[in-house]
Amino acid sequence: MTVSSDVKTCVASLKSAQASLEQFALATENQDAKNIYTNAAESTQQVLQQLEGRVQQLENEEPQYKGF
Secondary structure, three states: OOHHHHHHHHHHHHHHHHHHHHHHHHHOOOHHHHHHHHHHHHHHHHHHHHHHHHHHHHHHHOHHHOOO
16 A cells, blocks of 8 residues: 555544544533533544645655656
8 A cells, every 4th residue: 555545544534533523512401421422523634734745745745646
């Protein structure tokens, strides 16, 4: 596997985790748990933004990996 495919796999996994956290926040009625899930989802979004920037950088450096 290339670094590019590893980073893209990580991005996909984080998006899944973020979606799960958002679902947990919606499903619970416990306000403390809801806040924890929401904060974790927001933190995950920040990491995703950074990783997606890295994907763009990798694709610019190695155009043959674009779209994989």
